[in-house]
Amino acid sequence: MSEMEQIFAADGILAERLAHYNPRSQQLSMAVSVENAIHNKQHAVIEAGTGTGKTFAYLVPALMSGKKVVISTATKTLQDQIFEKDLPTITKALGSPLKVSVLKGRRNYICKHRLDNQVALPSGLSTLEKKQLAHIAEWAVITHKGETTELKEVPETSPIWAQVTSTTDNCLGQACPVYDKCHVVKARKKAITSDIVVVNHHLLLADTRLKEEGFGELLPDADVVIVDEAHQIAELATSVFGTQWNLRRVQRWVKDAQLTALQTQQHVLTRKLDELLKLTRESRLGLQGLSGNMPWSDVPKGFASFLDELHECMSGLTETIKALSDDVEWEALWKRMGGMLAGLEIFTKPLDDKDTAHIRWLDVSHYGYTLHDTPIEISEEFKNLMKTYASSWIFTSATLAVGESFKGFSEPLGIDDAEFSLLDSSFNYQSQSMLMLPKGLPEPNHPNFAVAFTDLAEDLIEASGGGVFLLFTSYRMLNLVADRLRDRIDKDLLIQGQMPRGALLDAFREDGDAVLLGTSTFWEGVDVQGSALRCVVIDKLPFASPGDPVLSAKINAMRERGDNPFMQLQLPQAVISLKQGVGRLIRDEEDYGVLVLCDSRLRSKAYGKTFLKSLPTMPQTDSIEKVRSFYKFYDHG
Numbered sequence: 001m002s003e004m005e006q007i008f009a010a011d012g013i014l015a016e017r018l019a020h021y022n023p024r025s026q027q028l029s030m031a032v033s034v035e036n037a038i039h040n041k042q043h044a045v046i047e048a049g050t051g052t053g054k055t056f057a058y059l060v061p062a063l064m065s066g067k068k069v070v071i072s073t074a075t076k077t078l079q080d081q082i083f084e085k086d087l088p089t090i091t092k093a094l095g096s097p098l099k100v101s102v103l104k105g106r107r108n109y110i111c112k113h114r115l116d117n118q119v120a121l122p123s124g125l126s127t128l129e130k131k132q133l134a135h136i137a138e139w140a141v142i143t144h145k146g147e148t149t150e151l152k153e154v155p156e157t158s159p160i161w162a163q164v165t166s167t168t169d170n171c172l173g174q175a176c177p178v179y180d181k182c183h184v185v186k187a188r189k190k191a192i193t194s195d196i197v198v199v200n201h202h203l204l205l206a207d208t209r210l211k212e213e214g215f216g217e218l219l220p221d222a223d224v225v226i227v228d229e230a231h232q233i234a235e236l237a238t239s240v241f242g243t244q245w246n247l248r249r250v251q252r253w254v255k256d257a258q259l260t261a262l263q264t265q266q267h268v269l270t271r272k273l274d275e276l277l278k279l280t281r282e283s284r285l286g287l288q289g290l291s292g293n294m295p296w297s298d299v300p301k302g303f304a305s306f307l308d309e310l311h312e313c314m315s316g317l318t319e320t321i322k323a324l325s326d327d328v329e330w331e332a333l334w335k336r337m338g339g340m341l342a343g344l345e346i347f348t349k350p351l352d353d354k355d356t357a358h359i360r361w362l363d364v365s366h367y368g369y370t371l372h373d374t375p376i377e378i379s380e381e382f383k384n385l386m387k388t389y390a391s392s393w394i395f396t397s398a399t400l401a402v403g404e405s406f407k408g409f410s411e412p413l414g415i416d417d418a419e420f421s422l423l424d425s426s427f428n429y430q431s432q433s434m435l436m437l438p439k440g441l442p443e444p445n446h447p448n449f450a451v452a453f454t455d456l457a458e459d460l461i462e463a464s465g466g467g468v469f470l471l472f473t474s475y476r477m478l479n480l481v482a483d484r485l486r487d488r489i490d491k492d493l494l495i496q497g498q499m500p501r502g503a504l505l506d507a508f509r510e511d512g513d514a515v516l517l518g519t520s521t522f523w524e525g526v527d528v529q530g531s532a533l534r535c536v537v538i539d540k541l542p543f544a545s546p547g548d549p550v551l552s553a554k555i556n557a558m559r560e561r562g563d564n565p566f567m568q569l570q571l572p573q574a575v576i577s578l579k580q581g582v583g584r585l586i587r588d589e590e591d592y593g594v595l596v597l598c599d600s601r602l603r604s605k606a607y608g609k610t611f612l613k614s615l616p617t618m619p620q621t622d623s624i625e626k627v628r629s630f631y632k633f634y635d636h637g
């Protein structure tokens with residue numbers, strides 16, 4: 001018996017030491033694949049269906065290897081879950097002496113230096129912000145880790161956090177007067193000396209790009225990188241490998257410079273700083289009436305002159321501040337401005353029509369905008385990153401394959417030398433679930449779709465007795481259905497936007513029979529176990545909008561190469577998104593429920609089969625009566 005077999009066996013160490021341990025063949029297979037990849041210094045790509053227990057399946061071989069391992073996951077919540085729940089459970093069960101740590105982005109730690117500055121000169125803050133600042137200052141004296149989430153009294157969304165946390169460009173690094181007490185420095189040092197470090201994808205990718213001076217890097221010493229929730233890594237890498245220029249960043253710089261001008265009595269700068277702030281606001285007004293993402297070709301012609309004016313004003317300020325840079329604060333502000341100017345220069349240059357490797361685009365938000373220069377392909381860069389760092393990369397997620405093919409995941413990342421494994425869910429979908437493909441619904445873009453969808457939703461809510469997720473691909477459809485459904489059902493209707501996502505999910509869990517309406521944010525990372533969620537209804541196949549500038553540029557590039565963007569890009573992406581949505585239904589061996597897919601193209605189009613083949617095998621029906629019988633069997637409805 002191999003070491004992994006002994007650990008994961010029905011009478012093995014985990015069974016002996018963990019309450020409710022349940023041996024699963026898929027979990028053992030995954031652990032063996034991870035162990036082999038680490039041992040042989042190879043890469044592995046593993047789709048592990050829901051219920052496999054994939055976290056333990058990679059943690060056990062990672063801990064047993066004795067190597068330096070970086071584990072990266074998608075969100076801070078998942079980081080906390082691995083670090084606070086899963087890692088302690090497994091290290092205790094295995095009696096592992098290894099040193100483990102968690103590292104988050106710098107915005108998650110209080111910056112003592114910026115906090116001291118704000119407390120000394122709290123001008124420009126609202127009454128509420130001043131109150132919150134007082135709370136933060138009190139807590140900053142007693143906290144050991146300095147993680148902002150520890151302080152529940154100040155909401156995560158408060159603008160005060162931006163003033164008392166750091167970014168790469170406003171941190172003074174080793175020149176900081178409180179460097180020795182800095183929480184970011186302490187967290188990074190701990191991470192660098194740990195055997196196992198839990199990070200998030202953004203930090204993992206940014207660490208290879210930013211090379212933060214004086215802070216050390218995480219990856220150079222890593223032997224193994226495990227990327228969990230790996231279906232998200234390509235999109236994040238595309239963003240990190242590109243250049244962004246954000247208006248709010250300039251405005252935050254002005255705010256910091258105003259504070260430093262007050263502290264250092266450089267009142268002559270006030271007028272120039274006000275002028276820059278005014279220009280930033282005017283440039284946003286130049287985009288009035290616009291919102292969302294748009295290609296550079298759609299940007300109003302006059303917008304370029306706003307960018308030129310900003311550039312000129314920022315250049316002038318740089319010269320003035322340079323003369324003050326024997327002061328450590330002004331030196332940092334000068335360097336920061338240099339970085340922002342260099343970024344802006346990319347966008348003030350005329351577009352090079354011959355540059356087919358990048359797409360330039362604009363993202364307009366309520367108060368600001370971000371300029372983007374995004375690479376169309378990232379495979380070479382990602383491949384090099386893998387080669388440079390760590391001998392073994394392991395990618396895992398519940399959703400990586402389309403049918404049995406991993407091409408949609410591996411090709412964009414340039415992964416061509418990995419072991420690929422597809423492990424089925426350990427749940428019994430045949431008995432725990434049912435798939436309904438309703439007949440007679442119009443296509444989702446048809447004007448009558450919302451009416452027909454609402455009628456069906458009403459029947460399903462009545463059949464299941466509630467406990468329903470209605471998942472939409474657009475706010476428009478969500479709102480149309482919410483308006484129609486409101487007075488027609490006697491269950492609590494929880495609608496995205498009514499309250500924060502976490503609170504909405506808590507209310508849903510607590511109610512037990514509620515109906516939740518949500519868009520993409522509820523398709524992923526939502527775990528409602530038990531009968532509170534017993535029906536998932538999806539309005540439309542989740543194809544990304546071809547109006548998105550990056551997707552549209554990728555489609556054009558593929559067409560020019562003679563590839564088929566629909567089959568090679570759009571379809572695989574949509575299949576992965578659908579699998580994520582479907583994955584919300586069965587979260588436990590005791591769960592049961594009906595999945596309802598309302599897009600009639602699943603039947604009418606040839607590609608419908610690709611979607612259906614990628615889902616777990618379930619009994620299929622088009623009849624609401626069968627759905628009623630299903631719930632009667634489970635005594636609900």
Ligand code: SF4
Pocket residue numbers: 110111112113114166170171172173174176177178179182183184185
């Ligand atoms: S080193 Fe940077 S993050 Fe740390 S306290 Fe100083 S300025 Fe803040």
